[in-house]
Every structure is written in C-alpha cells, then in structure tokens.
Amino acid sequence: MLLRRCGTDALLVEVDSIHEVAAVRAALAGIPEIDELVPAARTVLVVGGLTEARRALENIDLTAEHPSSTREVVIPTHYDGPDLQLVADTARITPERVIELHTGATYEVAFCGFAPGFGYLTGLPEELQQPRLDEPRTKVPAGSVGIAGEFTAAYPRATPGGWRLIGRTEITLFDPRADPPTLLAPGDTVRFEVAG
Amino acid sequence: MRQLTVLATGPQALVQDLGRPGNAHLGVPPSGALDAPSLKLANRLVGNPENAAGLELLLGGFHARAHESCTIAVTGPSVDVRVNERLVDSHSPVHLRADDVLAIGAPQTGLRSYLAVSGGIDVPAELGSRSTDLLSGIGPAQIQKDQVLPLGTPGIPIGEDVVPPVQIPHELVIPITLGPRDDWFDDPAKQLDGGRWTVSDRSNRVGARLDGTKLDRIVGELPSEGMVTGAVQVPPNGLPVIFLNDHPTTGGYPVIGVVPGGYLPHIAQARPGTKMRFRPLG
Numbered sequence: 001m002l003l004r005r006c007g008t009d010a011l012l013v014e015v016d017s018i019h020e021v022a023a024v025r026a027a028l029a030g031i032p033e034i035d036e037l038v039p040a041a042r043t044v045l046v047v048g049g050l051t052e053a054r055r056a057l058e059n060i061d062l063t064a065e066h067p068s069s070t071r072e073v074v075i076p077t078h079y080d081g082p083d084l085q086l087v088a089d090t091a092r093i094t095p096e097r098v099i100e101l102h103t104g105a106t107y108e109v110a111f112c113g114f115a116p117g118f119g120y121l122t123g124l125p126e127e128l129q130q131p132r133l134d135e136p137r138t139k140v141p142a143g144s145v146g147i148a149g150e151f152t153a154a155y156p157r158a159t160p161g162g163w164r165l166i167g168r169t170e171i172t173l174f175d176p177r178a179d180p181p182t183l184l185a186p187g188d189t190v191r192f193e194v195a196g
Numbered sequence: 197m198r199q200l201t202v203l204a205t206g207p208q209a210l211v212q213d214l215g216r217p218g219n220a221h222l223g224v225p226p227s228g229a230l231d232a233p234s235l236k237l238a239n240r241l242v243g244n245p246e247n248a249a250g251l252e253l254l255l256g257g258f259h260a261r262a263h264e265s266c267t268i269a270v271t272g273p274s275v276d277v278r279v280n281e282r283l284v285d286s287h288s289p290v291h292l293r294a295d296d297v298l299a300i301g302a303p304q305t306g307l308r309s310y311l312a313v314s315g316g317i318d319v320p321a322e323l324g325s326r327s328t329d330l331l332s333g334i335g336p337a338q339i340q341k342d343q344v345l346p347l348g349t350p351g352i353p354i355g356e357d358v359v360p361p362v363q364i365p366h367e368l369v370i371p372i373t374l375g376p377r378d379d380w381f382d383d384p385a386k387q388l389d390g391g392r393w394t395v396s397d398r399s400n401r402v403g404a405r406l407d408g409t410k411l412d413r414i415v416g417e418l419p420s421e422g423m424v425t426g427a428v429q430v431p432p433n434g435l436p437v438i439f440l441n442d443h444p445t446t447g448g449y450p451v452i453g454v455v456p457g458g459y460l461p462h463i464a465q466a467r468p469g470t471k472m473r474f475r476p477l478g
Contacts, residue, residue: 004376007454010424012376038220038422040446045220045422112223113420113446116332157333176322176334182222 001062003054010036010047013057017042018110018122018150020062025186027060028053039111039186041120071188075154076195077103077145081165083133087147091127098166099194101125107152107190112182117156117174119184124152136162143168145192152192156182169195198315198347199263202339203297206257209339211317212310213249216325216334220445226425227329228441230401230464231308234271234362238312241269241289241359243351248316249326251339253309256302262292266347267314273306273465274361287359305364306465314350330401331442362461367471368395370459372428374476376421377450380414381430384452385476387411393436397468401442403429404463406472410434413450420446426455428474438463 001020004012013024024044028037033049046053079099088095107121124147132148137160140146144155146163155161156173173183184190202209212235215228229235229252236246244250251258256275270277270286277286278299284290286309292298303309319326319336328335339345378384391409398405411434423429427439429449438455440463453476455463466472 005373006376006451007373007424007426008456010454012421014376035218036220036422038445040421041419043419043421045424047220047424111446112221113422113444114223116223116334118223177320180222181219181224181323186221 001057001060003057006045009050010045011050011053013044013046015042015044015062021110022108022187023060023062023064024057027056029187031056040113041111073183073188073190075145075169075171075190075192077167077169077192078195079167081145081167083146083164084166087128087130087164087166090130093127098128101128102152102166103192103194105191109184109186109188109190110151111186112184115156115159116176117182117184118153119182119186119188119190120151120153121190122150124150128152130164132162133164136160140165141168143170143173145169197263198266198350200266200313200345200347201261201263202341202343202345203259203261204257205339205341206253206255206300206302208254209258210252210328210330211249211319211336211339212252212327213325214247215327215441216323219323220422223445224323224334225329225331225442225445227325227327227335229310229327230440231272231310231362231461233461234308235310235312237287237359238269238271238310239316241271241287242267242312242314244312244314244316245351248312248348249319250310250312250317253300253311254307256300256309258300258309258311259297260345261297262294265291265293266350267291268298269312270300270309271312271359272309272362273303273364275303275309276301287361305467306362307467308465313347315348318346318348329442331444362465364465365462367473368462368466369473369475370455370463371477372453372455372474374453375451377418378452380450381452382412388453388474388476391474393472395463395466395468395470395472399468401440403440403443404438404466406436406438408435411436411452413452417448418450420448423447423451424454426457426460427451428453428455440464
C-alpha cells in the first residue's frame, strides 16, 4: 500500500488489486471527516479527513475479507446484445451458456466512474473476461449491459463505449432527481436475471 | 410571480450555485460556480445565502427584464451594468423595479461575471444543487433567450458595500503541489518550473487546457483513478489540463500535480492567450 499526495487535502491510496481496494474502502467508509471517498481499479481517493484516514489505514489488513454489503440489487436483463455471439465465440461456448454464466455469478460494485451511475462490477466468470471491441461504438444505448476485462456493467445513459454488449435492461440506473440518484453504489452486491 | 425573463444570453449563461461535491463515488462531478468567491459575494450583496443559485455569464452580453421588483448584484471582473440603459454600479446591490431591463456588458478583462438576484434562481435541484454540469448533463439546461427564470423568496440585503472587482493579472503564476503521479515524469519540479504556457481556447468548465511546453512523461496509461478539482493531468501529447469543476470523477492520464483550490478562480477567469507559469511547491 502506497499513500500518494494529491494536493493539500487529498490522498491517493494505491494498492495491488481490486480486492485490496475494497478493503481500503471498507476501512475508510463511515469516517465523518472524509468528504469524498472514490474507489477505482487500483486506488482509493480520499478527500478531507486525512488525519483520520491515515490512522484508520495504519492497522489495516488488506487480505481480510471485508463484510459484504447488505444491499443487493437485481438487474433484469434481455440477453439480446449485438456482441452476444462474439462473446460466445471468443469463449468457445454457446450464447445460452454465456447467459447462464452471466446470471449465475454474484457481483460487487467495485467503483463508479466514466459517467454518473456507471458501476464497474467485479465477479465476472473467467470465460467472460474478454477484451474491449477493437473499434469503440460512438453511441451505446442507455441500459446496455456489457463486459470488458474483469468487469461487467450497465450503461446508465447513451454514451460512446467499447464494451462488448450482451444485453440490455430497462431498469433506471441514474435519475438525478431521485434519492439516491444512482441504482448502484460502491460495495453493493449485484445479480443479473433474465428479464421476463 | 417573482421572475426574470431572459432577453439575451451572451455566449453562455448557466445557473450555478456551489455545486454538488460529495458525489464523486457515484461518478458525479462537483460542478458549481468556477469563480465561487465571486458568486458568494454577489449573493451576500443581495441578501441571499452564499450557496444560492445565480447565473454564471461567459463574456457578458446578458439582458433580462424583471417581472417584479428585486435586488441584483453583478460580480467578477469589472463590467458595465445598465438598468434601462442607464449605467449603474457592478459589485454593489442594485434595485430593479417591475419591467426594468438589466443589461450586463462584456467584461474588459477576465471571462466570467456572476449575477445574483434576491431570492436566488429557483429551478429544481438535482443531487442537492441547481448547478448545470456540462459534462454529465445534470442540472438545468443552458439558459436560452426568452426563458423565464423563477426566483425564490428574498432575504434581507446587507446594505451598501464597497467591493473591488476581481483583478485579472497579465500572467498567471500558479503554485502546484507535486503528485500523485509525479513519478511518471523525469525531474517534474524542474519541468514545471521551466515551462511556459498560454491558456488555450479549447478550455471550458471541464478543464483549462494549456498550450506551450510539452511535459516529458512515461508512455502508457494508468488504470482509471479518482481525480480532484485542480488536478493537472498530462495526456500523451504532454500538454497539461487543469481540471475545473465539471471534471470527470476518474481519469487514466497521470496527474503531475495539483493546484490549490484558492487559485482555481483565477484560472477560471483567464482568457485564452493568457500567459501561465507553474511554481512547484516543495
């Protein structure tokens, strides 16, 4: 674990894996002096409350299993994405098996970024861990469910994107007038199910 | 109804308050007035709480008609303010009667004027703020001609006050703390200290882009990581970008250093072509 200075009132905590990120986030969550806590792939950004954050990180056990969130979100998905066949071919399995694998796994929101409410979910079965498209799409429709590398995600709104799209959901992922505004927050447990 | 009808917007008129910080973990940028001290001052002059929503006006050119009497104040750089074509003071509370027409000219220097109206601009809040976030499309849309802006309940103005306009220097010398990714650069303090830049016309509320010295960095990309406002990101072309309030919450280019928050209003007021240097802090 490395603490990197990020201006006068922020710290970037750098670790070696997404699991260690979760441990750092869990250790710092709930410290009232911290203004912003932003987990990412290998880092956690801490803004404000640096004294308290440093103290909490002194005795942290990065290998410990952090308590999982009590919040579980289910995302009903129509598995008819334009890249479903490509994903199946790449994994040398059938599209039906892709759906089975994707709905069978339990995911965790590792972090949000890229766009409001865009959660990067870890827990993707190994067969589905595949590279991004060679040519990103200029417009990915809102609700698209995709995979890229170790992550799966649902697009809260239409944006450009290079993830392989396997399905779509009609669930609202981001509504700036709702409280909370995002369906997903770091630490949440997520499952996908076939939409009826 | 206490309202204001917009007769002309100028190049860009946006509703801004002090933004929605604390939502970065959801992917939501802080947004809010780029020159926050100027918005706070305008609000104080008209008797509003400092975080009331006002208008951020890029290069002036904003005209509006009051439906009922209200108090307004214009802050930021020195600028012509007229009521029914008669010159009045900026940086001072000004009373408008029903049907008075307010006209804000282009500032002589600087970029952004702030207009506060007693009661504040009362559009619906999103994530606790009325600010327009141009990156994420959160908050009210950019203000259009003929739009009617609802006003909230007025407070009690604090009375006359003498306040100097924001001074715009010819050359900005901006302090910067090194890190978090200064190890991507060979002798980062020396590179920053020796470099000379100008503010690019591609700058916006997301970031101030700089033209000039190309910083020499390691080739490659980082896994995306959290970004603070004031982060100086260096893309592969070596030209620094200073993140302002509508910045993305995460990014994959190395951040060589961070500009202290108190200097960001100066950068937000710097016109394209303004000379800029960095002064690395130890």
